[in-house]
Each structure stands twice: as structure tokens, then as C-alpha cells.
Amino acid sequence: MKNKMIFGFHAVTSRLRHEASSVEEIFIDAGRTDRRMQDLVANAKAAGVRVMPVDSSRLDKIVGTRRHQGVIAFASQLSLARNLDELLDAIDGPPLLLVLDGITDPHNLGACLRVADGVGAHAVIVPKDRAVGLNATAAKVASGAAETVPYITVTNLARTLRELKDRGIWLIGTSDDGDKGLYEADFTGPCALVMGSEGEGMRRLTRETCDVLVNIPMFGSVESLNVSVASGVCLYEARRQRMAQEA
Numbered sequence: 001m002k003n004k005m006i007f008g009f010h011a012v013t014s015r016l017r018h019e020a021s022s023v024e025e026i027f028i029d030a031g032r033t034d035r036r037m038q039d040l041v042a043n044a045k046a047a048g049v050r051v052m053p054v055d056s057s058r059l060d061k062i063v064g065t066r067r068h069q070g071v072i073a074f075a076s077q078l079s080l081a082r083n084l085d086e087l088l089d090a091i092d093g094p095p096l097l098l099v100l101d102g103i104t105d106p107h108n109l110g111a112c113l114r115v116a117d118g119v120g121a122h123a124v125i126v127p128k129d130r131a132v133g134l135n136a137t138a139a140k141v142a143s144g145a146a147e148t149v150p151y152i153t154v155t156n157l158a159r160t161l162r163e164l165k166d167r168g169i170w171l172i173g174t175s176d177d178g179d180k181g182l183y184e185a186d187f188t189g190p191c192a193l194v195m196g197s198e199g200e201g202m203r204r205l206t207r208e209t210c211d212v213l214v215n216i217p218m219f220g221s222v223e224s225l226n227v228s229v230a231s232g233v234c235l236y237e238a239r240r241q242r243m244a245q246e247a
């Protein structure tokens with residue numbers, strides 16, 4: 001399997017912590033000898049990962065920007081990206097899933113993964129086609145969450161949504177014209193939050209497959225929120241309701 005590039009301290013440290021065996025090699029800025037770098041190198045070496053100090057200009061060239069913070073790793077795909085059934089079987093309690101229908105901006109994907117990790121969502125599900133993949137930019141923006149949140153790519157999203165329904169998972173679609181207010185929706189049971197793409201929102205079939213469409217109330221002059229912000233608002237409402245129920 002082709003190795004993928006991960007860069008930035010959070011992303012590389014997190015990958016080493018969670019699945020060091022997937023890391024093939026790490027390039028570091030030879031000019032950086034600070035504590036953070038020393039710790040990263042020590043962790044990599046303890047895990048048997050080869051670390052190669054190089055000139056920082058070489059890192060700039062490999063990544064194409066200077067946002068690598070002096071560290072780049074090449075690693076295989078995570079075993080976290082596994083089969084949906086296997087994942088659902090392993091969940092203890094009502095699943096909380098985030099479905100992203102065709103997000104095209106890697107910054108948005110990274111931010112969605114980050115908030116999914118923050119809230120403790122069980123997985124992020126994305127369609128294989130017509131959506132940005134989990135590339136180096138998305139992993140960097142995710143700040144390590146690309147290594148912690150199970151990320152599941154499916155070939156037919158509408159079919160996957162129907163399968164989730166068959167497993168008793170409530171599909172809560174989101175749209176600025178959704179007919180139910182976010183704070184009236186019930187997120188305490190098994191549910192998948194379905195988010196639409198940056199421009200068009202959810203595709204027609206996705207929308208039609210949802211059990212309910214919720215809107216986040218908007219009080220200013222813009223019509224909608226950025227998809228990662230909307231994901232955060234909805235996921236944390238789900239978490240709030242679940243915590244209130246447990247209390």
C-alpha cells in the first residue's frame with residue numbers, strides 16, 4: 001500500500017503514539033534541537049522508526065509549504081480505516097457518527113475530524129468519490145485526530161446510510177432549511193449526523209434518506225455556517241444531551 005505523508009508535530013506525534021508500526025520513516029529539520037524535537041526523535045527511535053535529519057529547505061520542497069514545523073513522516077494507511085460493521089459491533093452504548101457528504105476542502109475535513117475526536121464521536125464516514133481524501137493538509141489540520149478517529153470511506157453513501165438505518169441508527173441530516181430546530185432534535189439514541197458539502201449541501205438522495213432534517217438557528221445575516229463549525233455545534237449538542245441523560 002502506498003505510504004502517505006503526514007507533517008507537523010501534532011500529526012506525527014499522534015501517529016507515533018497510536019500506531020507507530022505504520023510509520024516508515026521520519027524526516028526532521030537538522031537545525032531543530034529543542035525539547036519537543038528531542039522527545040519526538042526519542043519516541044520514534046524507541047518504536048524502531050528511522051529518523052533522518054535534513055536541511056529545512058528540503059522539507060519545504062517535500063511538503064510544498066513551510067507549514068511542516070520541521071517534521072515529516074511517511075506512513076501507511078491506518079488500520080483504523082476499517083470495516084463499518086466491525087466498528088459498529090465494537091461500540092459500547094449508542095453510536096454517534098459523523099457523515100460528510102462530499103466535502104471538498106481538506107481544511108474542512110481536517111477540522112471535522114478534529115471536532116469529531118473532541119466530542120468522542122465513534123467514526124467519520126465519507127464517500128470515496130467526489131470528496132477530498134484524507135490528504136496531508138487534512139491530517140495536519142486535524143491536529144492528530146486523523147490518527148484517532150476511525151475514518152471510513154464507502155463507495156455508495158446512500159446504500160451505507162440505508163444499512164445504518166437497518167441497524168437502528170437514526171439519520172439526522174443538517175441543512176439551513178431543515179424543518180426541525182437543532183435544540184428540538186433528540187440525539188440521545190444511536191445516531192448519525194449527516195453534513196452536506198460546502199456549496200450544495202447534502203445530495204438529493206442523501207437528503208431523502210435522512211429520518212429528520214435539522215437546522216441550526218441563524219441570528220445574523222448569513223444563511224449558513226461553515227460545515228466544520230456546523231459539525232461542531234451539532235456534535236456538541238448531541239454530547240450535551242447524552243451527558244444530561246447520564247447525570
Ligand SMILES: C[S@@+](CC[C@H](N)C(=O)[O-])C[C@H]1O[C@@H](n2cnc3c(N)ncnc32)[C@H](O)[C@@H]1O
Nearest residue numbers: 174175176195196197201215216224225227230
Ligand atoms: C456551507 S453549508 C451548505 C449550505 C447549502 N446552501 C445547503 O443547502 O446546505 C455546508 C453544510 O454545513 C451544514 N450547515 C451549515 N449551516 C447550517 C445550518 N444553519 N443548519 C444546519 N446545517 C448547517 C449543513 O450540513 C450544510 O450542508
